[in-house]
Amino acid sequence: MAEKVLMKGNEALAEAAIQVGCRHFFGYPITPQTEISAYLAKRMPKVGGVFLQAESEVAASNMVYGAAGAGARVMTSSSSPGISLKAEALSYIAGADLPCVVVNIMRAGPGLGGIQPAQGDYFQATKGHGHGDYQIIVLAPSSVQEIIDHTGLAFDLADEYRMPVMLLGDGMLGQMMEPVEFEQKDMAALPEKPWATTGTQGKRKHNVINSLYIQPDQLEKIVLARKEKYDRITEKEVRHEEYRCEDAEYIITGYGSTARIAKNAVDELRDKGLKVGLIRPITLWPFPAGAYEKYADKVKAFLTVEMSTGQMIEDVRLAVNGKAPVHFFGRTGGFVPYPDEIEAAMEKIAGGVQ
Amino acid sequence: MEQVFGKPHALCDVNLHYCPGCGHGIIHRLVAEAIDDLGIEGKTIGVAPVGCAVFAYDYFECDMQEAAHGRAPAVATGIKRVHPENVVFTYQGDGDLAAIGTAETVHACARGENITVIFINNCIYGMTGGQMAPTTLIGQVTQTTPYGRDVHANGNPIRMSEMLATMDGAAYIERVSMDCVKNILTAKKAIKKAFQTQLEGKGFSMVEVLSTCPTNWGLSPIEATQWLRDNMIPHYPLGVFCDK
Ligand SMILES: Cc1ncc(C[n+]2csc(CCOP(=O)(O)OP(=O)(O)O)c2C)c(N)n1
Ligand code: SF4
Numbered sequence: 168m169a170e171k172v173l174m175k176g177n178e179a180l181a182e183a184a185i186q187v188g189c190r191h192f193f194g195y196p197i198t199p200q201t202e203i204s205a206y207l208a209k210r211m212p213k214v215g216g217v218f219l220q221a222e223s224e225v226a227a228s229n230m231v232y233g234a235a236g237a238g239a240r241v242m243t244s245s246s247s248p249g250i251s252l253k254a255e256a257l258s259y260i261a262g263a264d265l266p267c268v269v270v271n272i273m274r275a276g277p278g279l280g281g282i283q284p285a286q287g288d289y290f291q292a293t294k295g296h297g298h299g300d301y302q303i304i305v306l307a308p309s310s311v312q313e314i315i316d317h318t319g320l321a322f323d324l325a326d327e328y329r330m331p332v333m334l335l336g337d338g339m340l341g342q343m344m345e346p347v348e349f350e351q352k353d354m355a356a357l358p359e360k361p362w363a364t365t366g367t368q369g370k371r372k373h374n375v376i377n378s379l380y381i382q383p384d385q386l387e388k389i390v391l392a393r394k395e396k397y398d399r400i401t402e403k404e405v406r407h408e409e410y411r412c413e414d415a416e417y418i419i420t421g422y423g424s425t426a427r428i429a430k431n432a433v434d435e436l437r438d439k440g441l442k443v444g445l446i447r448p449i450t451l452w453p454f455p456a457g458a459y460e461k462y463a464d465k466v467k468a469f470l471t472v473e474m475s476t477g478q479m480i481e482d483v484r485l486a487v488n489g490k491a492p493v494h495f496f497g498r499t500g501g502f503v504p505y506p507d508e509i510e511a512a513m514e515k516i517a518g519g520v521q
Numbered sequence: 522m523e524q525v526f527g528k529p530h531a532l533c534d535v536n537l538h539y540c541p542g543c544g545h546g547i548i549h550r551l552v553a554e555a556i557d558d559l560g561i562e563g564k565t566i567g568v569a570p571v572g573c574a575v576f577a578y579d580y581f582e583c584d585m586q587e588a589a590h591g592r593a594p595a596v597a598t599g600i601k602r603v604h605p606e607n608v609v610f611t612y613q614g615d616g617d618l619a620a621i622g623t624a625e626t627v628h629a630c631a632r633g634e635n636i637t638v639i640f641i642n643n644c645i646y647g648m649t650g651g652q653m654a655p656t657t658l659i660g661q662v663t664q665t666t667p668y669g670r671d672v673h674a675n676g677n678p679i680r681m682s683e684m685l686a687t688m689d690g691a692a693y694i695e696r697v698s699m700d701c702v703k704n705i706l707t708a709k710k711a712i713k714k715a716f717q718t719q720l721e722g723k724g725f726s727m728v729e730v731l732s733t734c735p736t737n738w739g740l741s742p743i744e745a746t747q748w749l750r751d752n753m754i755p756h757y758p759l760g761v762f763c764d765k
Binding site: 191193217219221222223225226227229230231232233234235236237238239241255256259263364365366367368369370373374375376377378379 | 568582583584592597627
């Protein structure tokens with residue numbers, strides 16, 4: 168077994184990327200994720216990789232497009248305002264069916280907002296960013312160990328499905344230190360990319376990386392084929408965690424660092440005699456709707472907790488489909504909710520129901 | 522019978538979609554001839570722009586990537602950093618390179634990115650129907666400067682070659698023209714030299730090609746060539762601006 172080391176979330180993410188064979192990183196500085204760049208600037212040259220600080224997030228993400236098309240395991244990272252600029256390339260990367268990993272260590276918004284943790288980019292991550300009819304897989308780790316595990320998973324999913332995968336964290340996860348271990352991966356198993364632009368060497372027809380299809384019948388076919396891929400992903404790749412849900416009368420739900428705090432609240436509420444459980448979506452897209460459906464008839468109410476004014480709650484409501492009330496508690500502006508705030512919100516709902 | 526003239530191998534055997542009298546077709550041919558002459562087709566990766574040359578990915582036999590509008594130098598950077606031994610070039614119009622993609626162009630040059638840029642300056646946005654480009658001349662009538670480009674309202678045309686040539690990362694920059702056979706032959710040499718510059722690992726190379734857009738200039742192909750000679754060359758002088 169690998170030994171445990173104490174690491175900051177952002178640095179653990181960067182090291183994990185290196186360990187799963189990422190050798191190309193294009194970024195632009197922004198708080199609170201600068202440790203990722205700083206770490207990779209040091210490490211990449213030592214492993215024969217490329218770290219490049221681009222002139223903007225627009226350029227960085229279009230470099231990712233080029234490198235992904237050329238066959239590399241490639242990553243970029245940013246925080247909220249930077250992701251808005253990366254949106255352009257994300258659309259082209261999705262439209263050209265290229266694999267890459269994009270990290271968003273969220274900060275408070277809108278606009279310049281603040282640099283403290285937030286979860287205000289849920290809409291952007293799961294339904295927004297660039298233009299057009301496409302999806303990306305969104306993973307929401309909630310511990311430093313999970314950041315490491317999800318980084319490997321993100322690259323594997325990106326390669327398997329040839330699409331961008333986003334790691335969605337927040338400033339708290341990025342900055343926090345925890346003991347972690349790195350699982351040794353077999354790099355020989357990286358997939359072949361016969362479609363990549365590597366030079367024909369005069370041995371094959373030219374490869375073209377492109378998202379332009381002027382003929383509607385051709386474009387529709389391609390978009391529909393991609394939709395089939397998305398359906399397969401929705402069937403196969405949904406991930407979530409359930410905690411103390413079996414006999415729960417109420418379910419709290421949240422993702423990322425909010426879910427950790429909510430877990431504490433669940434334990435405290437249980438100690439107080441209230442039967443509460445937790446559903447934590449791990450993939451935000453595809454959203455684990457089935458988890459909520461399973462409990463929708465059994466519980467008295469759901470409570471969605473987010474560091475926003477309520478974004479994931481829309482997906483929770485769709486999943487619950489009116490079978491139980493779905494309440495909301497959130498902090499925004501850079502505030503992280505306290506367990507006792509969540510408990511108070513839950514107790515109020517329970518009091519109201521009883 | 523001996524064949525003395527043919528299609529370059531690096532150019533796909535397809536019909537190009539360019540208008541009659543458009544410079545793009547000739548420039549494609551020159552790029553393909555340079556690739557053939559240097560024997561680099563198998564290791565070349567091209568980046569197509571958004572503009573009239575958007576379908577360039579279907580016109581060159583080498584591997585190709587289509588970039589978002591203006592981002593070709595960033596895309597080329599990504600490719601080159603993955604395959605430093607390959608030859609990577611972009612093919613971009615003036616709107617693509619000198620307006621929406623100015624930052625990408627300037628910084629690829631500043632980094633001394635070892636890529637080759639083929640820059641087609643036709644003083645107009647061709648693909649979208651003839652709007653003002655950053656290179657549109659003062660007084661030139663376009664769809665968005667219907668009374669002629671006015672310095673106070675619309676600013677000044679940009680001379681990209683001169684500007685980039687001041688930068689330390691630039692290795693070879695030349696401006697050439699499509700207005701006559703002599704200049705077309707010079708253009709061919711310049712494009713070949715730009716690729717050679719890259720093969721020698723010297724850094725950023727760019728060939729700016731003054732080209733015609735008869736369709737959006739509202740001129741016949743012959744008039745367009747004359748207009749280029751009379752109006753563009755005086756403002757955009759031909760020559761080598763940087764050769765390290
Ligand atoms: C982000 C974005 N903005 C605008 C456009 C529309 N557009 C397509 S081509 C073009 C201008 C092309 O002009 P130029 O680069 O000079 O090339 P030319 O067509 O003259 O060869 C524009 C504005 C686009 N495709 N994408
Ligand atoms: S519109 Fe102008 S630049 Fe475009 S193909 Fe026609 S002549 Fe060439």
